[in-house]
Amino acid sequence: MRKSEQPYLFHGMTISICPECMASIPGKIIIKNNSIYLIKQCNLHGEFECLLEENAEWYLKRKEYNKPGTESKIQTSINKGCPLDCGLCPDHDQHTCIGLLEITKNCDLNCPICYAGSKNDVSFMKMEQIKKMMDFFQDAEAGNAEIIQISGGEPSTHPDIIEIIETARNKGFKYVMLNTNGLRIASDRAFVKELSRFETGFEVYLQFDGFEKETYLHFRNQDLTSIKQKAVENLVKHGVPVTLVSTIEKGINEHEIGSIIDFGLKTPCIRGINFQPVAYFGRRDKNTKLPPSNRITITGILQKIEDQSDGIIKFNDFVPLPCNVDSIAVAYMFKENGVFVPISRNIKLSSYLPVIDNTFYMDAEELTKNLNDCQSDKICKCGSFLKNIQRFLPANYIIKSIKEQKTFIDENTFRISVTMFQDLYNFEMHAMKKECVHVITDDFKRIPFSAYNMIHRNKYHEN
Numbered sequence: 535m536r537k538s539e540q541p542y543l544f545h546g547m548t549i550s551i552c553p554e555c556m557a558s559i560p561g562k563i564i565i566k567n568n569s570i571y572l573i574k575q576c577n578l579h580g581e582f583e584c585l586l587e588e589n590a591e592w593y594l595k596r597k598e599y600n601k602p603g604t605e606s607k608i609q610t611s612i613n614k615g616c617p618l619d620c621g622l623c624p625d626h627d628q629h630t631c632i633g634l635l636e637i638t639k640n641c642d643l644n645c646p647i648c649y650a651g652s653k654n655d656v657s658f659m660k661m662e663q664i665k666k667m668m669d670f671f672q673d674a675e676a677g678n679a680e681i682i683q684i685s686g687g688e689p690s691t692h693p694d695i696i697e698i699i700e701t702a703r704n705k706g707f708k709y710v711m712l713n714t715n716g717l718r719i720a721s722d723r724a725f726v727k728e729l730s731r732f733e734t735g736f737e738v739y740l741q742f743d744g745f746e747k748e749t750y751l752h753f754r755n756q757d758l759t760s761i762k763q764k765a766v767e768n769l770v771k772h773g774v775p776v777t778l779v780s781t782i783e784k785g786i787n788e789h790e791i792g793s794i795i796d797f798g799l800k801t802p803c804i805r806g807i808n809f810q811p812v813a814y815f816g817r818r819d820k821n822t823k824l825p826p827s828n829r830i831t832i833t834g835i836l837q838k839i840e841d842q843s844d845g846i847i848k849f850n851d852f853v854p855l856p857c858n859v860d861s862i863a864v865a866y867m868f869k870e871n872g873v874f875v876p877i878s879r880n881i882k883l884s885s886y887l888p889v890i891d892n893t894f895y896m897d898a899e900e901l902t903k904n905l906n907d908c909q910s911d912k913i914c915k916c917g918s919f920l921k922n923i924q925r926f927l928p929a930n931y932i933i934k935s936i937k938e939q940k941t942f943i944d945e946n947t948f949r950i951s952v953t954m955f956q957d958l959y960n961f962e963m964h965a966m967k968k969e970c971v972h973v974i975t976d977d978f979k980r981i982p983f984s985a986y987n988m989i990h991r992n993k994y995h996e997n
């Protein structure tokens with residue numbers, strides 16, 4: 535990062551942090567060459583400039599989609615300022631959409647980009663503690679906690695992993711995700727078979743960075759191409775729903791985005807893909823070679839999606855996720871006449887914000903119910919949207935059995951999202967306060983994922 539030398543347009547001020555000493559410092563948001571940058575000045579460490587978003591138009595328009603946050607209980611007070619007061623502190627503006635439970639620091643990989651700094655470290659959280667943390671998460675969300683992601687380290691190395699998933703389901707989470715590198719899934723068919731009994735409300739969130747050996751050597755330090763294929767093959771064989779999660783880095787695997795989408799759309803059981811621009815924290819920050827001003831952003835990935843997907847999905851099919859417009863873009867697709875079609879194509883989704891829940895998961899049934907409720911409350915434009923959604927659903931969808939509905943959704947819906955996290959370089963306080971992916975800690979706090987990895991993780995790793 536270096537001082538900005540070209541002419542720019544001032545857009546606004548924010549609060550950021552110094553990437554060297556982590557002091558809270560003011561930041562200036564500017565528009566330059568149709569992109570958005572953050573310039574910040576630390577008295578001790580000088581000026582820093584970081585690319586926030588490659589497409590200025592998207593950045594400026596995303597406010598149209600912004601919805602007020604959902605209320606949630608607080609655990610801490612305002613004292614030193616954001617992001618030191620996590621959390622959640624009274625200043626945080628969004629509830630926990632996804633709660634991450636890191637049940638082990640152990641991992642069978644040692645990735646150079648690991649935000650958790652995980653490696654072989656055979657220490658596993660006790661079942662009793664896990665249950666308490668699940669109860670805390672439910673209580674913090676007034677018993678309506680939505681998504682719990684079982685994470686690590688590599689959670690499938692935990693000896694009680696099946697019991698942990700089972701427990702999460704029994705504790706009423708709407709959705710349980712297993713965040714895994716897929717090594718055990720590729721090699722242990724009996725384990726995959728066990729996962730297949732969680733018929734609904736469960737999915738594997740599978741690390742999947744592409745198809746090329748060089749990609750895996752860069753991100754994971756070893757060639758995992760055949761292991762990833764084997765993992766998907768085993769999940770398909772046992773009918774386990776999957777979301778692929780692909781880390782994308784400029785100059786490394788951005789050219790593989792189209793192939794990942796093509797693979798996802800063609801493979802049964804793959805319900806969606808989440809692309810994540812690489813974040814500069816954990817081991818990745820220590821190993822930084824490219825300056826973060828050259829990073830790929832949400833809109834950089836959206837443009838690659840359009841360029842590499844043969845017109846199936848376009849930049850404008852994506853919308854900022856209304857509960858977190860700064861950090862997530864999403865496109866939902868339904869199958870029509872055998873082809874996936876983005877539901878937002880030719881629809882201005884910002885007109886239908888009242889019926890879109892503050893959640894990452896938009897479920898066809900939930901959305902139809904919200905649309906019906908909305909229509910009964912007042913005359914609004916939602917009727918046309920309802921028709922648009924309903925045209926993708928069979929007439930008898932509501933009376934189908936849960937298993938039939940699951941099969942229909944598995945075969946006919948697809949979700950592509952791009953999630954960008956904050957790090958010491960692109961930290962922007964307004965975006966931070968809306969973050970909805972929170973780590974549930976063993977001392978019963980909820981710490982937004984970015985703040986946890988930037989600042990707080992070290993404290994918990996010392997324990």
Ligand code: SF4
Pocket residue numbers: 615616617618619620621622623624625626627966967982985
């Ligand atoms: S990130 Fe959220 S919870 Fe943490 S200090 Fe900032 S506002 Fe508070």
Ligand code: SF4
Pocket residue numbers: 641642643644645647648649650651652653686687688715
């Ligand atoms: S990134 Fe995931 S798979 Fe890689 S070392 Fe970290 S926890 Fe393990």
